[in-house]
Amino acid sequence: MSPKTRRVVVTQRFFDAATIAFLEANGCEVIVADLPPGQADGDLAPEALHGLLTGADGWIVGHARVTHDLLAALPDLKVISRRGVGYERIDLEAVRDLGRVACIAAGGNDASVADHAIAMMLALGRRFRESQANMLSGNWSILMGSDLYRKTVGIIGLGRIGRSLVQRLQGFEARILVHGAGRDPDYAAANNIAHVSLSELLAASDYVSLHAPLTPETRFLINAETLARMKPTAYLINTARGGLVDDQALLEALRNGTIAGAGLDTFMSESDPDYRPVSEALLALPNVVATPHAAASSREGLDRTNRVAAMNVVAVLDGETPPAACVVADGRA
Incomplete structure (x- = not known):
C-alpha cells in the first residue's frame, strides 16, 4: 500500500x-x-x-x-x-x-426530499392508496379527492429542502406560509411567502410539511395540542425527522378525524423501538401514505x-x- x-x-x-x-x-x-x-x-x-x-x-x-x-x-x-x-x-x-x-x-438530497413531499401531498389529496385498495377488492367506484392546486401549504423550517419545496409549489400556484428560523425578506417577497406564527400556519394550511431539524426545542412540535389547531381537512407531511411528531397523538388524531391524513417518511420507532406498535398502527390506516425513511433515496x-x-x-x-x-x-x- x-x-x-x-x-x-x-x-x-x-x-x-x-x-x-x-x-x-x-x-x-x-x-x-x-x-x-x-x-x-x-x-x-x-x-x-x-x-x-x-x-x-x-x-x-x-x-x-x-x-x-x-x-x-x-x-x-x-x-x-x-x-x-x-x-x-x-x-x-x-x-x-x-x-x-x-x-x-x-x-x-434537497431535490429528492422535496419531490417526495410533493408526491405525498398528491397521493393523499387524490386518495391513491384508498382507491387502489378499493379496486383490488372489486370496488371501482370513484373516491372524491382534492387538488394541491392553489391550496395553502404551511412549511415548518425553511432550509435547503424547504426552499426546494417552495420552488416546486410555485407550479401549483400554492399559497405558502412559513414558520421557523431563516427569515429573508427578499426571498419571501420574490416567492410570495408569508412568515407567520405556528398557530396561524396550522390553522390556515391545507398541507403542513415538516422540514425542521430535530432539537430539544422541536421534539414533539406536532402533538395533540398542535394537531387540534389544524383543519379537519388538512394533511400532515413528515419527511424530516422522527421525533418532530408525537406519533401516538398523531394516531389518535387520524382515528378521530382531527386531521384528514398523513404522509410519513420518518417515525419515532426508528430511534425508540417501544414505538413500533404505534408505527404499525399508523401504517394500517387507509389515510396514511408511508415510506421507510426513503425520501432522499x-x-x-x-x-x-x-x-x-x-x-x-x-x-x-x-x-x-x-x-x-x-x-x-x-x-x-
Missing part, C-alpha cells in the same frame, strides 16, 4: 462506483461494509462498528450513533462524513474535544449525497476545510 493511501470505510448501502473511483483517485482505499440484508449501520453494536472502523482515516456514515467512546477508541479516524443532512446522532462535543471533523452532505439523490460526503472526506484528509454548509463540528486546532 502506498504511504499516501488513506483508508475510508463506508457503512452505507447504495454507494456508487463513480464515487468510489473519485475516492481512489484521491489516494483513498475504500472499504464498503458488507451489511446483512435489511440491516443499516444504525443497527450495529458499538463493538461491530469498532471492528469495521479500526485503522480508518475517514468514515462515511448513515445513521449509526457516533459517540465519545467510539471516537476515543478510533485514534486514526479524522473525519466523520454523513451521507445525509441530519446529525443528531453525532456527539458534536466529542468530535471537537477529540480533534476530529464531522460533516454533512449539504445540498445533495432516489438514484440521483444518493449519487449526489455520496459525492458530497466523499468530497468532504478528501478535503479533511488533505488538510483543507469542506464548504461551510457541510461542516457541523471541527475540532482541529
